[in-house]
Amino acid sequence: MGIILDGKALANKLAENLKEKVKTLKNEGITPHFCVINIGDNPASKIYVHTKKRRAKKVGLIQDIYQLPTDTHQEQVLALIDKLNADQSINGIMVQLPAPKQINADELLERIDPNKDVDGLTPANIGRLWLEDHFVEPATPAGIIALLQHYNIPLVGKDVVIIGRSNIVGQPLAALMLEQNATVTIAHAKTKNLAALTKKADIIVSATGQAFLVTAEMVKDGAVIIDVGMNHVNGKLVGDVDFDAVKKKASYITPVPGGVGPLTVQSLMEAVVKLTRRQNDRK
Ligand SMILES: Nc1nc(=O)c2c([nH]1)NC[C@@H]1CN(c3ccc(C(=O)N[C@@H](CCC(=O)O)C(=O)O)cc3)C=[N+]21
Numbered sequence: 001m002g003i004i005l006d007g008k009a010l011a012n013k014l015a016e017n018l019k020e021k022v023k024t025l026k027n028e029g030i031t032p033h034f035c036v037i038n039i040g041d042n043p044a045s046k047i048y049v050h051t052k053k054r055r056a057k058k059v060g061l062i063q064d065i066y067q068l069p070t071d072t073h074q075e076q077v078l079a080l081i082d083k084l085n086a087d088q089s090i091n092g093i094m095v096q097l098p099a100p101k102q103i104n105a106d107e108l109l110e111r112i113d114p115n116k117d118v119d120g121l122t123p124a125n126i127g128r129l130w131l132e133d134h135f136v137e138p139a140t141p142a143g144i145i146a147l148l149q150h151y152n153i154p155l156v157g158k159d160v161v162i163i164g165r166s167n168i169v170g171q172p173l174a175a176l177m178l179e180q181n182a183t184v185t186i187a188h189a190k191t192k193n194l195a196a197l198t199k200k201a202d203i204i205v206s207a208t209g210q211a212f213l214v215t216a217e218m219v220k221d222g223a224v225i226i227d228v229g230m231n232h233v234n235g236k237l238v239g240d241v242d243f244d245a246v247k248k249k250a251s252y253i254t255p256v257p258g259g260v261g262p263l264t265v266q267s268l269m270e271a272v273v274k275l276t277r278r279q280n281d282r283k
Helices: 007-027 043-059 074-086 105-111 123-130 139-150 170-179 194-198 243-249 260-279
Strands: 033-039 062-068 092-095 159-163 183-187 203-206 224-227 231-233 236-238
Touching: 007 043, 007 139, 007 260, 033 043, 033 074, 043 062, 043 260, 062 074, 074 092, 074 105, 092 105, 092 260, 123 170, 139 170, 139 224, 139 260, 159 170, 159 194, 170 183, 183 194
Parallel strands: 033 062, 033 092, 159 183, 159 203, 203 224
Antiparallel strands: 231 236
16 A cells, blocks of 8 residues: 655645745845736636745745736737846746747747746756756656655656656656656657556656546556646546555555645745845855
């Protein structure tokens, strides 16, 4: 029976440490200040933005939310990003994804000053990630690495299968795990035989948005299971993994909710503080 990787508990613990760090900064006259740009009324985004607001307040950060209407023009958002880039009092900027159809999200991300890139999603910071010379990491991958570290689950030499190749999860997580000397395979919708890959994996990470994608038959005895999925099934939040069945075979497994999600938000807060310290020439 697998041990539950309690992301919520770890996020709370890390938040306490971060709060102390922020206090120290405040005593030096520095209060980390970041901005979230949310375009339109995606219901999931609304929830995340509020979760962040709560967490930011708890840790002592200043967070501004720029809620823009669904029909906002690309140029308006670019102008806002330019303004925030130039504003010395702002330490971090992020654009909540997904954005409405008329918006070119890649162009928005490219416009963010890499030094203020809380999400680590600008081309410069994605490049630095693969060069193993990074100062900020995308939040969900950073949270997953923190979770594995906390439970003393090593990555060196492990066979990892990541299902999903998104810019915000699969790809950056592959870079971070490779950096820790794991052998990483990224599977995706066109992968020929997913089960053949996952059956051999020491660690499986699923980030697809397909409920019940990962079944017990696909999992090796003693594997570590990280579920990044967020799916609503009959009004209930579930991940990509058939949790009850897979739990019996896994050595460790993350629940949904209470697993990777809370650590994503915590990692964002950590990134804001990291960037703030860096902008003020602190290690
Ligand atoms: N630019 C950008 N950066 C992101 O980091 C980003 C994004 N866009 N778009 C969407 C995804 C998703 N994401 C989550 C944040 C919190 C929870 C979270 O706190 N989940 C709770 C449950 C929340 C609930 O009950 O709905 C949990 O898993 O326990 C989940 C997912 C951040 N994302």
